[in-house]
Amino acid sequence: MKNTKILVINCGSSSLKYQLISMPQGTMLAKGNVERIGDIKKAFIYQKTSDGRELIKKSGEMKNNLLLADHKAAFQYVIEALIEKKFGILNGLKDIDIVAHRVVHGGEHYRDSVMVTKEVLKVIEDLSDLAPLHNPANVQGIRSALEVLPGVPQTATFDTAFHQTIPEHAYRYALPTELYEKYKIRKYGFHGTSHRYVANQAVQMLNRSIENTNLISCHLGNGCSITAIAGGKSVDTSMGFTPLEGLMMGTRCGDIDPAIIPYLVMDKGYNIEEVNTILNKCSGALGLFEKTNDMRDIVEAAKGGDKKAQLTLDIYTYRIKKYIGAYCALLIKVDALIFTGGVGQNSWFLREMICKYLQNIGIHLDKEQNKITGCKTGQISFDYSPITILVVPTNEEQQMAMDAYQLVGTKKLKKVV
Numbered sequence: 001m002k003n004t005k006i007l008v009i010n011c012g013s014s015s016l017k018y019q020l021i022s023m024p025q026g027t028m029l030a031k032g033n034v035e036r037i038g039d040i041k042k043a044f045i046y047q048k049t050s051d052g053r054e055l056i057k058k059s060g061e062m063k064n065n066l067l068l069a070d071h072k073a074a075f076q077y078v079i080e081a082l083i084e085k086k087f088g089i090l091n092g093l094k095d096i097d098i099v100a101h102r103v104v105h106g107g108e109h110y111r112d113s114v115m116v117t118k119e120v121l122k123v124i125e126d127l128s129d130l131a132p133l134h135n136p137a138n139v140q141g142i143r144s145a146l147e148v149l150p151g152v153p154q155t156a157t158f159d160t161a162f163h164q165t166i167p168e169h170a171y172r173y174a175l176p177t178e179l180y181e182k183y184k185i186r187k188y189g190f191h192g193t194s195h196r197y198v199a200n201q202a203v204q205m206l207n208r209s210i211e212n213t214n215l216i217s218c219h220l221g222n223g224c225s226i227t228a229i230a231g232g233k234s235v236d237t238s239m240g241f242t243p244l245e246g247l248m249m250g251t252r253c254g255d256i257d258p259a260i261i262p263y264l265v266m267d268k269g270y271n272i273e274e275v276n277t278i279l280n281k282c283s284g285a286l287g288l289f290e291k292t293n294d295m296r297d298i299v300e301a302a303k304g305g306d307k308k309a310q311l312t313l314d315i316y317t318y319r320i321k322k323y324i325g326a327y328c329a330l331l332i333k334v335d336a337l338i339f340t341g342g343v344g345q346n347s348w349f350l351r352e353m354i355c356k357y358l359q360n361i362g363i364h365l366d367k368e369q370n371k372i373t374g375c376k377t378g379q380i381s382f383d384y385s386p387i388t389i390l391v392v393p394t395n396e397e398q399q400m401a402m403d404a405y406q407l408v409g410t411k412k413l414k415k416v417v
């Protein structure tokens with residue numbers, strides 16, 4: 001159906017990001033975010049429409065004096081902003097055809113995006129154990145949308161779903177089987193929507209069929225993960241039971257010897273919350289460089305001769321290289337290496353560091369092309385490179401809108417009030 005308007009929602013614990021996308025064209029009509037939900041003095045909404053109109057409003061300034069005390073108020077605020085006469089883009093509530101929600105954890109239940117039903121909502125809620133910071137916020141987002149837009153179809157897209165094709169020998173840890181059976185401790189992987197989106201973009205660009213293409217996709221943002229994709233299916237990924245495993249990230253340590261944790265707790269007097277904070281929030285680029293986790297600043301400092309910055313980048317790129325090598329070893333053949341995420345899309349400098357000396361595994365970077373490829377889709381390897389290197393900007397919202405559009409389909413689009 002033409003001009004299906006999909007409201008894509010990404011709820012965090014105190015934020016709500018959204019985009020209004022018109023399908024099947026995939027045109028973004030407006031995007032915005034509500035921040036500091038729960039803080040009725042400082043909460044605010046920012047929205048920008050595709051024609052450049054910007055709205056910034058603080059809690060309490062909108063109609064009905066909504067105070068942004070919770071996610072439902074934030075969702076109502078978003079709707080108000082979208083239908084606002086001067087800054088909005090819709091005529092009324094009835095213009096929203098589907099609401100598509102990002103959900104972090106789908107456990108072993110979901111391999112694809114699904115329509116939200118009572119049962120689905122219950123499963124997402126039950127999975128809060130595995131994603132205590134994220135799933136409860138995602139549930140709040142869904143409940144708010146159900147209340148504010150009753151009868152509008154809702155879909156859920158899971159960060160973990162794409163990785164449900166990873167075989168057991170890759171997703172199981174060598175821990176007692178009981179821990180898997182009782183507590184479902186295994187690799188789940190995250191960033192799945194992004195890896196799936198860039199994989200599809202890459203095969204279109206290469207003019208290949210997804211079934212016959214093997215890819216290694218590097219999502220390098222503040223969070224970082226790398227995925228091996230065989231015939232369109234994720235077969236391994238660097239994040240694990242939580243997003244802490246794998247590559248070094250902005251503030252997360254990535255792979256470490258797990259014995260460091262009992263050593264800090266039992267020998268050095270740290271409590272487990274402190275260790276958890278160290279591993280998730282004080283490590284990675286921030287922990288090493290000590291001033292910031294912003295890769296732009298660290299790259300600049302390294303160029304200026306700062307030794308700590310240089311070491312931070314050396315560790316960061318060394319670990320990415322190791323994963324690329326490992327994933328080359330488990331795919332029969334690799335057709336393309338993809339760079340995406342804030343760092344992957346924008347930093348020619350880090351891409352060059354990562355690809356250095358990878359010629360022996362068929363990765364030949366065209367340094368000049370790499371430098372001039374800005375944040376847009378493009379090839380940065382020489383034509384003779386056995387593995388094509390691509391920059392592909394990610395767009396998780398587009399992928400969610402595509403999923404929602406396909407799921408709801410033309411027939412079911414009638415609203416059930």
Ligand code: ADP
Pocket residue numbers: 220221222223250293294295296297299341342343346347348
């Ligand atoms: P998130 O994981 O939060 O979605 P992004 O994918 O937006 O984050 O990536 C944010 C990171 O990308 C930041 O560390 C930022 O410094 C980095 N980044 C953006 N542009 C560049 C650049 N030109 N060079 C190096 N790093 C960059």
